[in-house]
Amino acid sequence: MAYWLMKSEPGVFGIDDLAKAERKTTHWDGVRNFQARNFMRDMRRGDRALFYHSNCDEPGVVGVVTIAKEAYPDHTAFDKDDPHFDSDSDPKKPRWYMVDVKLERKFRGTVTLATLRQHEQRALKGLTLLKRGNRLSITPVGAAHWKFILALAE
DNA sequence: GCCAACGTTGGC
DNA sequence: GCCAACGTTGGC
Numbered sequence: 772m773a774y775w776l777m778k779s780e781p782g783v784f785g786i787d788d789l790a791k792a793e794r795k796t797t798h799w800d801g802v803r804n805f806q807a808r809n810f811m812r813d814m815r816r817g818d819r820a821l822f823y824h825s826n827c828d829e830p831g832v833v834g835v836v837t838i839a840k841e842a843y844p845d846h847t848a849f850d851k852d853d854p855h856f857d858s859d860s861d862p863k864k865p866r867w868y869m870v871d872v873k874l875e876r877k878f879r880g881t882v883t884l885a886t887l888r889q890h891e892q893r894a895l896k897g898l899t900l901l902k903r904g905n906r907l908s909i910t911p912v913g914a915a916h917w918k919f920i921l922a923l924a925e
Numbered sequence: 926g927c928c929a930a931c932g933t934t935g936g937c
Numbered sequence: 938g939c940c941a942a943c944g945t946t947g948g949c
Binding site for chain 1: 933
């Protein structure tokens with residue numbers, strides 16, 4: 772089982788939205804970056820991911836989700852009225868994919884980006900999220916980093 | 926294949 | 938709102 776980190780803007784879709792969703796499950800649409808897409812296609816059912824709030828007052832990790840369904844075509848790319856529409860994605864040969872995620876756990880508080888940065892030279896050295904200029908919405912997380920971040924949430 | 930221009934991300 | 942960093946596009 773692999774570990775991941777998935778970013779979402781709470782103003783658009785935050786962890787509380789996921790908590791309110793039917794079966795606490797949603798499809799993770801709108802990824803329009805090739806590297807992030809490739810990571811998403813590597814996801815397997817049962818993998819787990821950190822839910823990260825970006826572009827907000829308190830950026831950081833707010834909970835854990837599990838991958839409930841492996842990558843399948845992102846239909847929003849075919850919808851002209853969708854903000855993520857991409858005319859280059861052909862339904863016969865989809866360019867973009869999404870997965871389903873299910874909420875496993877919401878942290879009591881936020882493990883903030885500032886807290887993660889306090890450990891970036893030691894326990895969290897090499898965490899992709901903390902690398903300079905990283906903007907990927909989906910990144911892998913190593914087992915040791917995963918364990919450490921969950922411990923920070925206690 | 927190079928690279929300038931442009932759009933987006935996301936922390937601050 | 939600012940701006941650094943990055944990905945993508947398109948002219949050449």
